[in-house]
Amino acid sequence: MIELINIQKKYLLKNKSINALNDINIKFEEGKLYGIMGxxxxGKSTLMQIIGLLIEPTSGILKIDGHNASKLSEKNIANLRKEKLAYIFQSFNLIPTMNVTENVILPLYTNRNLTKKEKVEKVNNLLNSLGIGNRNKHYPNQLSGGEQQRVAIARALCNNPDIILADEPTASLDKENAIKILSILKKLSNQNKCVIVICHDDIIKDYADEIIYLKNGRM
Ligand SMILES: Nc1ncnc2c1ncn2[C@@H]1O[C@H](COP(=O)(O)OP(=O)(O)OP(=O)(O)O)[C@@H](O)[C@H]1O
Ligand SMILES: [Mg+2]
Incomplete structure (x- = not known):
């Protein structure tokens, strides 16, 4: 489903080059949960941003469903991002002027197959399953870090994506809630989705089918 071939990423900052990733070769399949540690x-977030089509590698090939991502048009990339990929950011990126329901419903905005009522119902079910159904009218600054994280997760899952990328989704959660989130992500991988999770906590080992360790940008 996703293949990285000889991926390298260099950042240029004030004439200084930072080698963030080197010689990354890996395949991610559907129906599996992958943990990325290091x-x-x-280089964990850099790797995830490349897979999520948010940044381009300096060299190497990224294939999604057999297509070379660098050969896809802007429009195809935008569609992939919208319809296939979900990205849960290390910083939650919630919109401060929108309440929880409004934040989560965003990816459904252009969906014409659902009525407004069905969209709200879908969002409410998601929020309930994540244990924040009673926070739907709150604004992001009225939520704890862990609650904001769960809103970000709900927003990512709203569009029923095939590939779910989560950058430290449990970082601001207590153990009980971390287990809840990882169980949800595991369930999604069992529904044949490809789930990739960055996690610095050993707890990920209980859930991942495979762990990728990064050290100085190398696997
Ligand atoms: N936009 C950028 N410009 C320049 N350097 C960057 C940029 N983003 C990341 N880096 C550098 O690339 C390296 C890898 O960063 P990355 O964010 O991928 O690490 P990480 O493993 O996700 O770390 P953390 O666990 O702290 O989130 C770091 O040395 C970082 O300083
Ligand atoms: Mg990171």
Whole structure:
């Protein structure tokens, strides 16, 4: 489903080049949950942003469903991002002027197959399953870090994506809630989705089918 071939990523910052990723070769399949581990600065978020089509590698090939991502048109990339991929950011990226329901419903905005009522119902079910159904009218600054994280997760799941990318989705959660989130992500992988999770906590080992360790940008 996703294949990375000899991926390298260099960042240029004030004439200084930072080698964030080197020699990354890996395949991600549907129906599996992958854990990405490694110390801070080892390249985990960079790797995820490349898979999520948010940044381009400096060299190497990224294939999605057999298509070379660098050969796809802007429009195809935008459609992939909208319809196939879900990205849960390390910082939650919630819209501060929208309440929880409005934030979560965003990806459904252009969906013409559902009525407004069905969309709200879908969002409410998702929020309930994540244990934040009673926070739907709150604004992001009225939520704890863990609650904001769950809103970000609900928003990502709203569009029923095939590929779910989560950058430290459990970082601001207590153990009980971390287990809840990982169980939900595991369930999604069992529904034949490809789930990739960055996690610095060993707890991920209980859920992942495979763990990828990064060290100084190498696997
Ligand atoms: N936009 C950028 N410009 C320049 N350097 C960057 C940029 N983004 C990341 N880096 C550098 O690339 C390296 C890898 O960063 P990355 O964010 O992928 O690490 P990480 O493993 O996700 O770390 P953390 O666990 O702290 O989130 C780091 O040395 C970082 O400073
Ligand atoms: Mg990171």
């Amino acid at each position: 110390e801070s600065g080892s």
